[in-house]
Amino acid sequence: MFSIPRFLRWRPVAASCLLTAAFVGSATAQTPAPPSNPPIRIGMIEGLSGAFANTGEAVFRNLVWATERVNARGGVKLPGGNRPLLIERFDSKGQTEEALSGLRSAVDQDIRIVVQGNSSAPAAALIEAINKHNERDPARRVVFLNYSAVDPSLTNERCSFWHFRFDAHADMRMTALMSVLREDRALKRIYLIGQDYSFGQSVLREARRQLAQDRPDIQIVGDELHPLARIKDFLPYATKIKASGAQAVLTGNWGNDLTLLVKAAREVGFEGTFYTFYGNALGAPAAMGEAGVGKVFAVADWFPNTPTAASDAFYRAFRERFPRPEDDYVHMRMQLMIEALAQAIERAGALDATRIASELAKVEVTLAGQTARMRAADHQFQQPLAVAVMDRQGAPGVKFDVEGSGYGFRVVRQLTPRQAEAPHSCAMQRP
Numbered sequence: 001m002f003s004i005p006r007f008l009r010w011r012p013v014a015a016s017c018l019l020t021a022a023f024v025g026s027a028t029a030q031t032p033a034p035p036s037n038p039p040i041r042i043g044m045i046e047g048l049s050g051a052f053a054n055t056g057e058a059v060f061r062n063l064v065w066a067t068e069r070v071n072a073r074g075g076v077k078l079p080g081g082n083r084p085l086l087i088e089r090f091d092s093k094g095q096t097e098e099a100l101s102g103l104r105s106a107v108d109q110d111i112r113i114v115v116q117g118n119s120s121a122p123a124a125a126l127i128e129a130i131n132k133h134n135e136r137d138p139a140r141r142v143v144f145l146n147y148s149a150v151d152p153s154l155t156n157e158r159c160s161f162w163h164f165r166f167d168a169h170a171d172m173r174m175t176a177l178m179s180v181l182r183e184d185r186a187l188k189r190i191y192l193i194g195q196d197y198s199f200g201q202s203v204l205r206e207a208r209r210q211l212a213q214d215r216p217d218i219q220i221v222g223d224e225l226h227p228l229a230r231i232k233d234f235l236p237y238a239t240k241i242k243a244s245g246a247q248a249v250l251t252g253n254w255g256n257d258l259t260l261l262v263k264a265a266r267e268v269g270f271e272g273t274f275y276t277f278y279g280n281a282l283g284a285p286a287a288m289g290e291a292g293v294g295k296v297f298a299v300a301d302w303f304p305n306t307p308t309a310a311s312d313a314f315y316r317a318f319r320e321r322f323p324r325p326e327d328d329y330v331h332m333r334m335q336l337m338i339e340a341l342a343q344a345i346e347r348a349g350a351l352d353a354t355r356i357a358s359e360l361a362k363v364e365v366t367l368a369g370q371t372a373r374m375r376a377a378d379h380q381f382q383q384p385l386a387v388a389v390m391d392r393q394g395a396p397g398v399k400f401d402v403e404g405s406g407y408g409f410r411v412v413r414q415l416t417p418r419q420a421e422a423p424h425s426c427a428m429q430r431p
Helices: 053-072 096-108 120-136 170-181 198-214 235-243 256-268 284-292 309-321 332-348 353-360
Strands: 040-046 085-091 113-116 143-146 163-165 189-195 219-226 248-251 273-276 296-300 364-367 370-375 380-382 385-392 407-415
Touching: 040 053, 040 096, 053 085, 053 309, 053 332, 085 096, 085 332, 096 113, 096 120, 113 120, 120 143, 120 198, 143 353, 163 380, 170 198, 170 248, 170 273, 170 296, 170 385, 170 407, 189 198, 189 235, 198 219, 219 235, 235 256, 248 256, 256 273, 256 284, 273 284, 284 296, 284 385, 284 407, 332 353, 332 364, 332 370, 332 380
Parallel strands: 040 085, 040 113, 113 143, 143 163, 189 219, 189 248, 248 273, 273 296
Antiparallel strands: 296 385, 364 370, 370 380, 385 407
């Protein structure tokens, strides 16, 4: 029987693990590290219970897979010997105060690298808390890697030497989405809807700005925010959308707030287009079904149906590792993030937060044909972006479906890192 290394076993205090099933028969199963080379622990502070637990677990799967890749090639190379990476889980329950509590627990457990991303409100609080902690306690400084909190302010007025964003921020994503929307000349009426917190507000604000700039002929027939993760029934919203005469909806909603919205839209018979940030997984395609074919657009750094052999192999490897349909949601940027971290630690030559941060600021990584680099001025990752439209699996350009739904996303626009790049207003204070 396969023996799970001691350092990968379940740790009840921090709810850390690499699940037992993940290693039985796995091609990337790891050998135990020598006692003198303990794992490099990464504290994942994320909502693992509550309304958005599915998004937190999707993140965990991605980070596990990414660390397995590093560990399979021997781990992170340091002067004292190679060390494996290990993900430690801290459940924020989707709440800012719980995220801060998770940070305190991670620091108390001598963790110097934390990651978070699902929701910009906790991310902003973590940046502020880490700034204060690192100034107060330089012997225990922490680096924060952000994989999906995309409020633009986090790498602009709130930028920090200790914070690195590996996702395109909301304004960058909107620019990519607008590159397709502005070509829809039949579109004359649009409904804007989003979650009422910093990210959702920034999405609608930028949507209004870019629509006025690129498509002033489009009438905004609805513009509203709703409570984050509190709406169980979106039928009243869907009814208003249909009654407005909107031909399209633009939303940054994610998680259940997006799935429930598209389900409600289908139920009331809304036949318009959805321009989304995250409509390509976590239940949304299955919720929309046939009604979404040709009408649901999403923007991402990468899609499974990216038309290259390297992309195909990358996605097939993920599906072999996580074969259950409900586990299907791989993020290229999270894989690149862990690769960037491993590279930065090796170049730093030690688990020193200041040296690691200095190396992360100039990192460049390539995986499965995708190359990206960190912009040192604001710590905003520069990477390709793509827009894709929902279609039936088997249609041209749709080799892979999503979550076993029978529907996938066909790439219709690809932007180079230079095309996706946006200016910044960061005035970073460096130690």
